[in-house]
Amino acid sequence: MRMTHRFAAAAGSLALALAGVCYTASTAHADAQACEEYLTQKGYEDPAxxxxxxxxxxxxxxxxxxxxxxxxLEPLTAGTACVLAVQTAAA
Known part of the structure; x- marks a missing residue:
């Protein structure tokens, strides 16, 4: 019974690790998007x-x-937008 629990724990950990890798890879566009959406909400739309x-x-x-x-951009607005991009990228 103990071996079954260990195997289940190891398989679960592996599944979570792989899910994290897949999630991180799929959010490459989403992190910049969070920043862009914040700026759009503040009224800024500029390709730069x-x-x-x-x-x-x-x-x-x-x-x-x-x-x-x-x-x-004002430093506070720039900082907030950039933190959104970096935080989402790191998540």
Whole structure:
């Protein structure tokens, strides 16, 4: 009985790990999308800002904020949008 429990636990852990890998791979577009949707809600629609979101989605928070502020976004709004991209990418 103990071996069955160990096998079930190991199989469950493996399934969760594989599900995480699949989820992470499928959210590559979704992370930039969360950032873009936030900016759209705030009234910003600019392809240059989409580039900032894509940079954040790659895990580059500083680069994302730099691109956003260079294109006229307030630092707080830029930071929030970029954190959304980075957090979603890391999730």
């Amino acid at each position: 800002l989409d580039k900032g979101c894509a940079t954040g989605a790659q895990g580059d928070l500083d680069g994302c904020i730099r691109i956003m502020t260079e294109n006229g």
